[in-house]
Amino acid sequence: xxxxxxxxxxxxxxxxxxxxxxxxxxxxxxxxxxxxxxxxxxxxxxxxxxxxxxxxxxxxxxxxxxxxxxxxxxxxxxxxxxxxxxxxxxxxxxxxxxxxxxxxxxxxxxxxxxxxxxxxxxxxxxxxxxxxxxxxxxxxxxxxxxxxxxxxxxxxxxxxxxxxxxxxxxxxxxxxxxxxxxxxxxxxxxxxxxxxxxxxxxxxxxxxxxxxxxxxxxxxxxxxxxxxxxxxxxxxxxxxxxxxxxxxxxxxxxxxxxxxxxxxxxxxxxxxxxxxxxxxxxxxxxxxxxxxxxxxxxxxxxxxxxxxxxxxxxxxxxxxxxxxxxxxxxxxxxxxxxxxxxxxxxxxxxxxxxxxxxxxxxxxxxxxxxxxxxxxxxxxxxxxxxxxxxxxxxxxxxxxxxxxxxxxxxxxxxxxxxxxxxxxxxxxxxxxxxxxxxxxxxxxxxxxxxxxxxxxxxxxxxxxxxxxxxxxxxxxxxxxxxxxxxxxxxx
Amino acid sequence: xxxxxxxxxxxxxxxxxxxxxxxxxxxxxxxxxxxxxxxxxxxxxxxxxxxxxxxxxxxxxxxxxxxxxxxxxxxxxxxxxxxxxxxxxxxxxxxxxxxxxxxxxxxxxxxxxxxxxxxxxxxxxxxxxxxxxxxxxxxxxxxxxxxxxxxxxxxxxxxxxxxxxxxxxxxxxxxxxxxxxxxxxxxxxxxxxxxxxxxxxxxxxxxxxxxxxxxxxxxxxxxxxxxxxxxxxxxxxxxxxxxxxxxxxxxxxxxxxxxxxxxxxxxxxxxxxxxxxxxxxxxxxxxxxxxxxxxxxxxxxxxxxxxxxxxxxxxxxxxxxxxxxxxxxxxxxxxxxxxxxxxxxxxxxxxxxxxxxxxxxxxxxxxxxxxxxxxxxxxxxxxxxxxxxxxxxxxxxxxxxxxxxxxxxxxxxxxxxxxxxxxxxxxxxxxxxxxxxxxxxxxxxxxxxxxxxxxxxxxxxxxxxxxxxxxxxxxxxxxxxxxxxxxxxxx
Numbered sequence: 001x002x003x004x005x006x007x008x009x010x011x012x013x014x015x016x017x018x019x020x021x022x023x024x025x026x027x028x029x030x031x032x033x034x035x036x037x038x039x040x041x042x043x044x045x046x047x048x049x050x051x052x053x054x055x056x057x058x059x060x061x062x063x064x065x066x067x068x069x070x071x072x073x074x075x076x077x078x079x080x081x082x083x084x085x086x087x088x089x090x091x092x093x094x095x096x097x098x099x100x101x102x103x104x105x106x107x108x109x110x111x112x113x114x115x116x117x118x119x120x121x122x123x124x125x126x127x128x129x130x131x132x133x134x135x136x137x138x139x140x141x142x143x144x145x146x147x148x149x150x151x152x153x154x155x156x157x158x159x160x161x162x163x164x165x166x167x168x169x170x171x172x173x174x175x176x177x178x179x180x181x182x183x184x185x186x187x188x189x190x191x192x193x194x195x196x197x198x199x200x201x202x203x204x205x206x207x208x209x210x211x212x213x214x215x216x217x218x219x220x221x222x223x224x225x226x227x228x229x230x231x232x233x234x235x236x237x238x239x240x241x242x243x244x245x246x247x248x249x250x251x252x253x254x255x256x257x258x259x260x261x262x263x264x265x266x267x268x269x270x271x272x273x274x275x276x277x278x279x280x281x282x283x284x285x286x287x288x289x290x291x292x293x294x295x296x297x298x299x300x301x302x303x304x305x306x307x308x309x310x311x312x313x314x315x316x317x318x319x320x321x322x323x324x325x326x327x328x329x330x331x332x333x334x335x336x337x338x339x340x341x342x343x344x345x346x347x348x349x350x351x352x353x354x355x356x357x358x359x360x361x362x363x364x365x366x367x368x369x370x371x372x373x374x375x376x377x378x379x380x381x382x383x384x385x386x387x388x389x390x391x392x393x394x395x396x397x398x399x400x401x402x403x404x405x406x407x408x409x410x411x412x413x414x415x416x417x418x419x420x421x422x423x424x425x426x427x428x429x430x431x432x433x434x435x436x437x438x439x440x441x442x443x444x445x446x447x448x449x450x451x452x453x454x455x456x457x458x459x460x461x462x463x464x465x466x467x468x469x470x471x472x473x474x475x476x477x478x479x480x481x482x483x484x485x486x487x488x489x490x491x
Numbered sequence: 492x493x494x495x496x497x498x499x500x501x502x503x504x505x506x507x508x509x510x511x512x513x514x515x516x517x518x519x520x521x522x523x524x525x526x527x528x529x530x531x532x533x534x535x536x537x538x539x540x541x542x543x544x545x546x547x548x549x550x551x552x553x554x555x556x557x558x559x560x561x562x563x564x565x566x567x568x569x570x571x572x573x574x575x576x577x578x579x580x581x582x583x584x585x586x587x588x589x590x591x592x593x594x595x596x597x598x599x600x601x602x603x604x605x606x607x608x609x610x611x612x613x614x615x616x617x618x619x620x621x622x623x624x625x626x627x628x629x630x631x632x633x634x635x636x637x638x639x640x641x642x643x644x645x646x647x648x649x650x651x652x653x654x655x656x657x658x659x660x661x662x663x664x665x666x667x668x669x670x671x672x673x674x675x676x677x678x679x680x681x682x683x684x685x686x687x688x689x690x691x692x693x694x695x696x697x698x699x700x701x702x703x704x705x706x707x708x709x710x711x712x713x714x715x716x717x718x719x720x721x722x723x724x725x726x727x728x729x730x731x732x733x734x735x736x737x738x739x740x741x742x743x744x745x746x747x748x749x750x751x752x753x754x755x756x757x758x759x760x761x762x763x764x765x766x767x768x769x770x771x772x773x774x775x776x777x778x779x780x781x782x783x784x785x786x787x788x789x790x791x792x793x794x795x796x797x798x799x800x801x802x803x804x805x806x807x808x809x810x811x812x813x814x815x816x817x818x819x820x821x822x823x824x825x826x827x828x829x830x831x832x833x834x835x836x837x838x839x840x841x842x843x844x845x846x847x848x849x850x851x852x853x854x855x856x857x858x859x860x861x862x863x864x865x866x867x868x869x870x871x872x873x874x875x876x877x878x879x880x881x882x883x884x885x886x887x888x889x890x891x892x893x894x895x896x897x898x899x900x901x902x903x904x905x906x907x908x909x910x911x912x913x914x915x916x917x918x919x920x921x922x923x924x925x926x927x928x929x930x931x932x933x934x935x936x937x938x939x940x941x942x943x944x945x946x947x948x949x950x951x952x953x954x955x956x957x958x959x960x961x962x963x964x965x966x967x968x969x970x971x972x973x974x975x976x977x978x979x980x981x982x
Contacts, residue, residue, distance in 0.1 A: 027623075029557070029558045029619065029623065030562060030619070030622055030623075031558045031560045031561070031562060031610065031619070034559070034560060035558070036555070036556070036557050036558065036623050037555055037556035038555055039553035039554065039555045039638065042554050042555045042556055043553070062530035062533070063530065063533050064527070064529055064533045065528040065533055066527050067520045067522045067525035067526070067527065067659055068525070068559075068612075068643055068645065069522045069525060069581075069659070071521060071522060072588075072598060074521060075598070076596070076597055076598050082598060086587070086588040086589065086590075086598055087587055087589075088586070088587070089586065089587060089588050090583045090610070091583060091585040091586070091587075091588065091600050092581045092582060092583050092612065093582065093584045093585065093600065094581075095580065095581055095582070095647040096577070096578055096579070096582075096647065097563075097577040097578070097580050097582065097611070099577075105567070105570060107563065107566070107567055107573060107577055109582050109584065109609055118600055119522065119581070121559075121612075128520065128521070128522070131521055132518075132520065132521075132527050151643075152642075152643065154559065156586040156587065168559050170556065342632075
C-alpha cells in the first residue's frame with residue numbers, strides 16, 4: 001500500500017499489471033508464461049464458475065472430464081484444427097527422470113523413457129473428445145449429446161500477460177453433438193446468448209454479439225460466434241466464443257449415427273468456451289487509478305466494515321457492530337469486519353479500495369450514538385451517512401445500484417467509443433484518436449481485412465448480429481459492401 | 492443391459508471394471524492410463540468436491556491455482572520428494588509442432604523448439620507451491636497460510652485401473668504454512684479428521700485413521716497420516732493422506748519468516764489430498780452383483796420414478812405423478828422421472844439398479860386409485876407399498892436409513908474382517924483366507940516390514956491412532972514390539 005498505482009492515462013498496461021498483482025489477483029510464476037492465481041483472484045473465478053455452471057446446467061448440459069493429453073495422431077486428425085494450434089503446443093516426449101550421472105543430486109530425462117507417440121498437452125479438447133464421442137454415439141437416441149468440461153489448457157504463447165494471455169489458463173469448454181445442422185446452430189447461438197447474459201448481468205460488461213470473419217475463425221470451425229467487450233483504453237477484448245463445427249470433427253473422427261429413418265449420417269458439432277481471461281476483462285472494464293472496481297455480484301467481499309475507535313474501545317465497538325454485521329450476512333451479503341488493530345483506518349480504506357470491495361462502512365462510537373454509519377461506495381467514491389435502523393436494506397439496494405451503475409458506465413463508454421465511419425481516413429483517425437469500435441464497410445474479402453490489419457493493427461472483431469444489411473462502399477478498396485464490420489485494436 | 496455383470500465372487504477385478512464402465516462412471520481413453528470421467532461419474536465427483544470444498548472453507552482454507560508445470564530445477568530442490576516421483580514423471584521437452592516433411596498432412600515435434608529447461612507435469616505441487624510461498628511469507632503476520640487447490644496431476648503409472656490408479660487424476664491438494672511445528676501438526680491432524688468425517692458421513696465408508704511407517708511415507712514428509720478403508724474383496728484402500736512436512740520444503744525453498752520476537756525461522760508445512768480414487772472406494776465398498784449401490788448423499792439421482800402403464804395412459808399418468816415428483820423436489824431430493832416410452836419397466840428397473848439409484852418408485856393407475864405406490868430400496872432390494880399421502884416424508888426418511896444402513900453394513904464387514912493375530916502362521920492364513928486388516932505386532936523396522944511385504948504382499952496400511960501401546964512380539968522376528976500395525980493387501 002506504500003506506493004500508489006500507475007495512472008491509467010499514463011501507462012495503461014503497467015497500471016493493469018500492477019493492479020492485478022497488488023490487488024492479490026494473480027502473479028507470474030517461475031514457469032514461463034504460467035500464472036499463479038492467488039486466493040482473492042481465485043475467489044472471483046469461483047463465483048464466475050459457479051454462475052456459469054448453473055447456467056450451463058439449466059440449458060441441459062452435463063459436466064464430464066477428458067484427458068489432459070492428446071496423442072499426436074489424434075491431434076492431427078482434423079487438419080485445420082491441428083494446423084491452427086501446432087505452433088503453440090507443449091509436447092510430452094518422456095515419462096521418467098533418472099539421476100544425472102554427471103551432476104550428483106540432480107535429475108535428467110531418462111533417454112530410455114521416450115514415448116512411442118508424443119503427447120500434446122491439450123490446447124483445446126475437440127480431438128480427444130470427438131475420438132471419445134465415436135464410442136458414445138450410435139443412434140439418434142444418443143443425441144443431442146450436451147457436455148461441458150472445466151479444465152486447464154496450454155497454448156505456448158510467446159508474449160504473455162496475466163489472465164489475458166497465459167501459456168496455461170483455466171476455462172470451460174462445451175462440446176455438443178446433434179442430429180441436424182439447424183439444431184447445432186441453435187445450440188451455438190444459445191450458448192452465445194448465455195455468455196452475453198453472463199457478461200452483462202454478472203461482469204457488468206456490455207458486449208457486442210457477432211460472428212467472426214474467416215480470418216479470425218476458430219481452426220476447424222464452420223462459423224465462430226463471439227462476444228466482444230471494450231476496455232477503458234479503447235481496445236476490444238474477445239470475452240467468449242461459440243463455434244459451429246459443422247461435420248468437420250464428426251468426419252475426422254468418423255462419428256456417425258443411425259437416423260430415425262434408418263440412414264447413417266455424420267453428426268453436427270459445436271464447441272464453446274470462456275476462460276480466466278474474463279478476469280482480465282473484469283479488471284480492465286471497470287477499475288480505476290485507486291484499484292479494482294468489482295461488480296457486487298462477483299465480489300468475494302461485498303461489504304467491508306471498518307471500526308473507527310480510540311484505544312481501549314475496540315472490544316465494545318466490535319460487540320455493538322455485531323448486529324449490523326449479522327443482519328448483512330443473513331441477507332446473503334458477504335461481509336468482512338476489518339478489526340486489525342495493527343493498521344489505521346486510512347490504510348484500511350486504501351487497501352479495500354485497491355481490492356475493489358463495493359461498499360465500505362465506517363463506524364465509530366459517536367456514529368452509533370447518533371444511530372448512523374458512514375457508507376462509501378467504491379464505484380463513485382460517494383460517501384453518505386445512513387441511518388443504522390434500516391442499514392441492511394440500504395446496503396442491499398446500494399449493491400444492486402452499484403452493479404447497475406458499473407454496467408451503465410461501461411455501456412456509456414462503449415457507446416461513446418463506437419464510431420461509424422465512411423472513409424479510410426476517418427477510420428485511421430478514430431483508431432489513433434479515441435479508439436474503440438470503428439464500424440465500417442469493407443468488401444468482405446480476407447485480403448482487404450489483412451491489409452487493414454497490417455496498416456492499422458485493427459482487426460475485425462465481428463460482424464455484429466444486430467448490424468443491419470446495408471449497401472455501402474469498402475473503406476479501403478471502394479468496392480461494394482453489404483454490411484459493416486466492427487473493427488478495433490484488440491487484446 | 493443385455494449381459495449381466497460378472498459376479499464379485501468369481502472375478503472381483505473384472506466385476507469392478509465392468510461396473511465402472513457399464514454404470515457410465517468412466518472409461519479408458521486413447522491416452523495410455525488416462526481415463527474419461529463420464530457425466531454420471533463426474534456428477535458424483537462434483538458432489539464430493541462441493542462437500543469437501545465447503546468443509547475446507549469452514550476450516551479456514553482458501554482456494555488458489557498454481558501452474559501445471561514444474562521446472563526441473565524446482566522439482567529437484569527437495570531431494571526426497573524429487574526422488575520419490577522421478578520414475579513416474581511426464582516431461583515436456585518441446586513447445587511446438589511443425590509439418591512433417593516426410594509425411595504430408597502429418598505433424599512432428601519441431602526440433603528447434605526444445606525447451607532450455609524441461610518442465611515436469613506436476614505429480615504433486617509442493618515444489619511449485621513452496622517456491623511461490625517464498626514470496627508470500629515474510630513475517631509471522633503472514634501465517635498461517637491455508638491454501639487448497641483443485642487440480643489434475645500426472646503420475647506415469649505402469650499398471651493402471653479406472654479411478655484407482657490412473658496416469659492423470661483429479662484431486663485437491665492442501666498446502667499450509669505455519670509458525671510452529673505444533674500448529675502444523677494440529678493442521679495435519681485436523682485435515683485427517685475432515686477426511687475421515689467425509690468418508691464416514693458421505694461415502695458411508697468406515698475408515699481407520701493412522702500414521703504411515705517410514706516405508707510408506709510421502710516422499711519429503713516427516714509424518715504421513717492416512718485414512719484406510721476396506722473393500723469387499725478384503726483389500727484395503729488408502730482413501731486420503733495428510734502430511735506433516737516439517738521444515739523440509741521451507742528449507743529446500745528458503746521460506747523463512749520473522750518471528751514475533753524478531754528472529755528468523757523456517758516455516759512448518761503440511762499438505763493433504765484426496766483424489767478421484769475416492770470414486771473407486773465408493774464403488775468397491777458398497778456395490779453388488781446387480782450394480783452400484785450409492786450412498787444417497789452422493790447419488791446424482793436419489794429417486795427414480797418409473798410409471799407403469801398400458802398404451803395411451805402415459806400422459807395422464809405423468810400428470811398424476813407430478814404432485815409427488817414436485818413434492819420430492821421441493822424437499823431437496825433429486826428425482827428422475829423415467830418416462831421413456833421406448834423401454835419396458837423391467838429394463839428400466841435393471842438400468843437404475845445398475846446405476847445405483849437409492850430409491851425406486853413404481854407407480855401405475857391402480858396404485859394411484861388405491862392411494863399407494865411401490866417403493867424399492869437399492870441397498871437391500873426390499874420392496875414396500877407405501878401410502879401416497881405422506882410419500883415425501885417416507886422417502887426422505889428412507890434415504891437417511893439407506894445412508895446409515897450402507898455405512899453400518901460396511902462397518903460390519905470391516906469388523907468381521909479385522910483380525911488380531913499373534914503368529915506369522917495365523918497372519919498368512921488370515922490374509923489368504925478371509926483377508927481384510929490383520930492387526931499384528933512387528934518389530935518396527937523397515938527391514939521386517941519389507942520382508943513381510945515380499946513374502947505375503949501385505950503392507951502396513953498404518954499404525955492406527957486408536958491402537959493402544961502394548962508390549963508384544965514381532966510375528967516375523969520374535970523381537971519385542973510396542974504396538975500393533977494394521978497390515979493388509981491393498982490397492
